[in-house]
Amino acid sequence: MPELAELKLTAEYVNKMTEGKVFHGVAKNPEHKGEEITIDFPFVIEAQSRGKELMLTISTAPDFVTDQVEVKHLMMGMGMSGHFKWVKPGSVEKHAHLVFKTDTGTLAFVDVRRFGKWKWGFWNKDRGPDPISNYQAFVKNVIDNLHKKDFDKPICEVLMNQRWFNGIGNYLRAEILYRVCIDPFMSGREALTKCPEIFEECKSVSEMAYQLGGGELKDWKNPFETIEEINQGWSDFMLCYGNPKMATKMDSNGRRFWYDPIWNISEDNWCHYSGMPSPQAYANKVK
């Protein structure tokens, strides 16, 4: 999806577009199989992200509070193509599947592929802390659980496990592992023990993507910058994912993993078996 950086930007976008606005009603596109959402009081919206989850806090609009403030949390996943868009009255947005209404426009959840989901609830307990906004808890969650079987798997796959790396997706794992000097196919436990910089990279690479306004891949568009600005910064940032000079391999989950082909050097078994950076790999990174 949208990964960690895009979710954070999405939350900010929602907050910016909904600030001071009073909503009255929600409509679900019948094309979408998701749950019907009914909000039968005038409300305000506030968004927050945690990894790849987005929480919309729905509460009674201040001017309409009579007895008590109602507060509900609508939890959203963006799927592969989900994003929000402010839609002015009169215009129709294709692939809008959940629409929050005001008199001056609507906030639309737009999702071409319809993998996005929503439900009333709270943060999913099966997903870890956010690597940017709750870094210490994120690191602790992994360190405290390194003995678990999940960490037997190669680090490139472990980074996709949302229980430990909430928010890291296919492009972030590639960019994170490219920036550390470690065999991406060694076990997660060994990699995280020998190379704790992986934790810092999860935060800093995600932050970099966030600063650049997120990925301009397919449907998702950063609403705050021009396409030219996005493209320049983004192509400088994307060193590995989608780069034809890199190697790729299908992981056990059927996702294409992008990595530095230096780790394919077979005559230098040292790097594969010990997991330590080969001299070539090291030289490659430092230059």
Added chain:
DNA sequence: CGTCCACGTCTAC
């Protein structure tokens, strides 16, 4: 036209 591919979960043999 067709086939492959895409920032992600889910659930069912």
Added chain:
DNA sequence: TAGACCTGGACGG
């Protein structure tokens, strides 16, 4: 650990 869930863009014949 396959598939299922989806649309549409890129590219091949």
